[in-house]
Amino acid sequence: MIYGVDVGGSKIEIAVFDEKLQRIESWRVATPKHSYEAFLAQIITLVQQADDKYGCKGQVGIGMPGIVNAQQRVLSANVPCANGKEVKADLVAQLERPIAVENDCRCFALSEASLGAGKQYQKVFGAIIGTGAGGGFCIDGALYKSAQGIAGEYGHHPLSAVLQQKYHLPILACGCGLQGCLERYVAGPGLAGLYQHFTTQTLTSEQVITAMRAGESEARHAFNCYMDLLGSAFANLIKAYDPEVIVLGGGMSLIDELVETLPKAIEPHVFSAVSVPDIVRAKHGDASGALGAALLGSKVHA
Numbered sequence: 001m002i003y004g005v006d007v008g009g010s011k012i013e014i015a016v017f018d019e020k021l022q023r024i025e026s027w028r029v030a031t032p033k034h035s036y037e038a039f040l041a042q043i044i045t046l047v048q049q050a051d052d053k054y055g056c057k058g059q060v061g062i063g064m065p066g067i068v069n070a071q072q073r074v075l076s077a078n079v080p081c082a083n084g085k086e087v088k089a090d091l092v093a094q095l096e097r098p099i100a101v102e103n104d105c106r107c108f109a110l111s112e113a114s115l116g117a118g119k120q121y122q123k124v125f126g127a128i129i130g131t132g133a134g135g136g137f138c139i140d141g142a143l144y145k146s147a148q149g150i151a152g153e154y155g156h157h158p159l160s161a162v163l164q165q166k167y168h169l170p171i172l173a174c175g176c177g178l179q180g181c182l183e184r185y186v187a188g189p190g191l192a193g194l195y196q197h198f199t200t201q202t203l204t205s206e207q208v209i210t211a212m213r214a215g216e217s218e219a220r221h222a223f224n225c226y227m228d229l230l231g232s233a234f235a236n237l238i239k240a241y242d243p244e245v246i247v248l249g250g251g252m253s254l255i256d257e258l259v260e261t262l263p264k265a266i267e268p269h270v271f272s273a274v275s276v277p278d279i280v281r282a283k284h285g286d287a288s289g290a291l292g293a294a295l296l297g298s299k300v301h302a
């Protein structure tokens with residue numbers, strides 16, 4: 001059996017797959033945030049439960065938020081107790097088998113490139129627009145493994161000065177330590193922040209969308225600004241990776257108006273001779289992270 005473990009800021013899910021990567025079942029528990037020992041113990045318990053249930057020693061792949069750097073050290077703001085830890089080495093020692101650990105956005109990209117909406121393309125960028133903004137690049141169904149594990153971090157490209165001046169936007173500090181990262185403007189909470197910037201009123205991003213659909217002009221203006229920024233962010237990644245398709249995941253990708261208007265929003269930010277690649281929604285949705293982790297887990301051998 002193959003297990004895909006999807007670590008999130010609040011939940012850890014284990015999904016069990018057969019040899020053909022068909023999902024059999026999954027279950028989830030709360031993520032221990034403050035004790036690294038408790039965090040490791042929780043993952044070990046999940047794997048042991050699956051081993052006991054299926055009477056085997058399954059292959060394990062883990063997807064988690066943050067950077068998994070060249071030294072296999074995890075740098076994660078969402079799971080603070082794992083920050084700076086060698087999660088892979090610590091789990092290998094206790095689970096007594098090789099395992100794969102990768103950034104969750106890159107697990108998403110891999111699953112969509114090899115078994116999802118990007119399957120018929122060779123060069124696929126998988127972009128999550130959710131609580132954060134990150135992604136991964138795949139070539140011929142395999143994840144591009146960059147030197148330091150940071151390729152695909154499009155959310156930490158800086159906000160364009162042109163757009164900052166056009167909308168008189170504040171320069172926001174990012175959790176990564178830089179100033180003015182696009183993630184602060186284009187991830188889920190970004191739309192709410194823009195609405196507040198233009199109106200000084202507080203709504204959630206979901207409420208801004210509802211207000212826009214009801215015809216409120218300020219909400220429409222905030223959304224148009226959001227799309228201009230998102231178009232610029234995606235133009236950056238197109239210039240960097242030149243993909244044939246961009247597969248969208250995360251909560252914001254469920255907004256029809258976003259998916260429909262994104263190609264037009266990108267156009268003004270790329271060179272005039274460059275055409276916008278295909279842009280499609282993910283096939284596996286929230287299940288993509290565990291599937292991508294399982295795909296990586298299936299490829300590690302003792």
Ligand SMILES: [Zn+2]
Pocket residue numbers: 155156174175176177178181183
């Ligand atoms: Zn940043």
